Amino acid sequence: MADDRPAVHSEGDVLLLVGTMKGAFLFWSDAGRREWRMEGPHFRGETVYSLAYDGRGGRRRMLAGTQSFHWGSVVRASDDFGATWSSPERQNVRFPEDSGLAVANIWQLRPGRESEPDTVYCGVEPAALFESRDAGESWSPVEGLLNHEHRAKWQPGGGGLCLHTVVVDPAEPRRMGVAISTGGFYRTDDGGASWQARNQGVRAQFLPDKYPEFGQCVHKVVNHPARPERLFLQNHWGLYRSDDWGDSWTDIANGVPSDFGFAMEVHPHDPDTVYIVPLESDQFRIVPEARLRVYRTRDAGASWHALENGLPQEGAYEVVLRDSLASDGGDPAGIYFGTRGGKLFGSADAGESWREIAGALPPIVCVKAAVIGAGGAQDS
């Protein structure tokens, strides 16, 4: 229920950050994660495709990429759990004027490594990566990707030409990866100075050459900090795994009703456990058989199994978008997802059982989760 009373948040509380087409909502629970208290909407009427919680170095900061239909996009920050948000006077994520580009939307906010607690990454549309060295206050484009020779050949997907995913290597500060729709997966090994397409084995269903160097419509990539070289990829048709930081990819669509989908999340404590929400097809972007099921692998993609206990199994014409599936870092892991139909579901037992947290939000485009006081950054 919405509640305007001042909130008191303590160590161990769990926070859900939910971005929608009409604003952002926060949901709070204690470690049991049974009852949730809703706050919001924040940024009423604005679209919020990107949210992040940054608990590194004792910080307790929320970041939001907000898009006004009229006035453009900015990154805002809150250090008091949403009681107040910054309202940057100037557009703080901004292309150089000579680039010929203008930010259309902010798709991803990703706190960087623990060893670089003031570094935050931001993926935008049109596809580009921005970096902040002051925890999200000011931003600069990563020139090596901005000026990439492939840029002119990247094509917009259905959601626009967006850089929607950032994955980092916690042990190797010069290595990270990004995913672009459509462009594919790119990796840098030199701190962003140069980027190489890493799509060998990833299919491009919609191109004459099915396995090009780049141009794939990658929907999401995740990795686990304990094994960062192992990447999982949800493609526009196709589920893949790489064990070598994207140098090669192997099909792992073993036992899923469809290998089309958007959302993907890795278990916070087990690098072999990954969650997805398959969709019927690119022509009918709805969960198969109108049954809302999360699929989980616990063996790095050798097999996948449906998780449906507590989820609607009849007449559920739902879709879960690429950033709307999250884990909270708790133990057992909390897993959450939101639908474009405005429903928010959560599991306090790593997906074994689910409960509806909210049933009538605006279309959900982003879900993030964090345990307060646990340090680090969610969505690792």
Add this chain to the structure above:
Amino acid sequence: MAITIALPSALRPYAGGSLEVTLEGRCATVGDALGVLAGRHGGVVDRVIDERGELRKHVNVFVDGDNVRWLDGLRTAVAADSTIVIVPAVSGG
């Protein structure tokens, strides 16, 4: 004589709460006037014009009652006593 730029409520916080801003001095075009305004209230102009220097898609600018989209865009001429009105388009998400 001066050019007056009327601001919508959403942009007034970026101009110290002012309903309108008066520009002394000569401006030949709407773009010139917004350039002068940017020097005083950059937060307003960021929200009207994007990094490419183009008028945002869902923002309309009127000069003495006429929408510049149907004139010469940001190159539309202004007089020394013109009134420029910035308004959000009726479109919405």
